Amino acid sequence: MKFLLITLIVHAPHPVTGVKPSTHERFQEVLGNAVLAEELGFDGFGVGERHERPFISSSPPVVLSHVAALTSRIRLFTAVTTLSLLDPVRAYEDYATLDHLSNGRLELIIGKGNGAAQRELFHVTPDDQWDRNAESYELFREIWRHDRVSAQPRFRPALSDAEVWPRPLQEPIRVWHGSATSQASVDLAARYGDPLFSTNVTNPIEPYAELIRYYRERWAAYGHDPALATVGAGTAGYFAARRSQDAVEAYRPVFEGQLAFQKQLGLTPVFRTLEDFIERSSALIGSPQQIIDKVHRYHEQFGHSVLHLHADAGGLTPAQHRAALELFQSEIAPVLRRDIPDPPWPWAPVTAVPLAA
Template identity: 45%
Template structure:
């Protein structure tokens, strides 16, 4: 299995103390964590994108440019590029720039986003979010893969003989599709033979497994090579302590604060995947995707989910409201105590020499010969 550190760059105040992290400090920690993740042997570092709420990831390509300049080996990614909101021409330009700056260490994840307020903010109709996603994705593919592009669509002006610059570092970089609540994303990925990343953050595993299973069925139905049907999985937060009981008690204030904050948003109860299905930290640890516990328990949980999902990539996130030293301690313990336990049981060809679609500049060690 491969491992990724994801930061969506949430920046709400502490739910207990009310203290807020200054934006400059919060953004610097993103860069610091990317450097640490590379040092610890994580395979990938991803930055999210949101344009509403208490989040600082409205310009993920700027952040990734800084990460590219501060690292030399780790693969860079997005989590997700909210392609429904964006002009594919600018996306191609911006992300190819990151690809060049990193010398070919970029792969991206695209999606429609999980924040409804982004659409009116940017003057778009949320009822057309899937139409935007499909059209923008197909145009982005054309722009990354070729020059002198002529194109017509429904939601933006046509193009005549367009070439975006810079070009990608070594041909078009791989595009993954973020999957959270609907079949649309996994069907789009399967149609084009692309991999997916399941959010696996807020709902019971069954809600995500049905989408993963449908993806694999559709990928095969479209006649694509199953070797390329890679699956990634998110998680419901990461926190480690010597025992699971200690981890639960220490993480409880932050988890309860998260639930209160979600409740305060007053989401439509019918809106699936907007708030956690697990009201207590005990429930999240016992039945949900939260990776909270001892290193041994967290490794067991990843393997348990792997038995359901068969995923190749595990993405994790640490809560930014922990003390910076504690955030680093959690990441270090995860890399040193959890990852080896999982990798002893699960292998993958993802990003190895056998994965011919991997990012051209990715030079991670520890490649393994076959998928589990």
């Protein structure tokens, strides 16, 4: 099993202290967490893409380019690239450039994105967002694979024997499809034989497990080898301590602060108590053995081979955050790596060459 740290770069008051960092400070936190992820031995670091409050993750290629300069081994993920909002030609140019700057460490997780405000910003409607996502992905995919492309898309001007530069380093790049609530993204992933990444953060396990089962059904229906169907999954929160009681009590003010913030945004919480959150959500809070057992329970439903944790401290102190991640790598990850298979492909880039000094 492989492990990622992912941030959506939420820019909001600290859930415990109420203090809001500056934009500059928040970006510095992201960079520090990326360096920490590589230092501790995580396999990937991901940056989301949102175009509305309370997020400042509108430019993941820029952030990941800086992360690429600060790291050398860890794979770099988008989580997700909102192709329903983007011109696929421009998105290709950004990510092909980043592919070179990262020495072939880039992986994309694509999706239509969430939120009415960002749809309105880009003049995308609920009726056309899924069509835009599929069309943008298909055109992005063609550009990545071919030196010249001709296409008559609905949502951008036609291309006639067009060349788009630079050509990428990875041929082709791996693209995951982010899945939250709709069969449309699941079917698109299965159709092209691409891996699926379940958000798995908002609700109990059942709706996510149902979509993953559907992905495997559609994968087989499209004629792909069932052994190659690959799934990643998110988690709603993480904090480990050697004693479960200590983990729960340390996380309680974090949960209560997050609950208050959800209510402030007008959201209806799915999990109203910390105990319910720990029991029924994908959150990994407790002793190392409790977390190992819970990942195994989810794996029985998902069959996933990649797992993400939150990159941000999220209300924990920096010392608590680092200690919990160190405990994950020293006592939790080795067991899960032994028990649960990796994705069915080499994780390290195979086409990359050393960058000039």
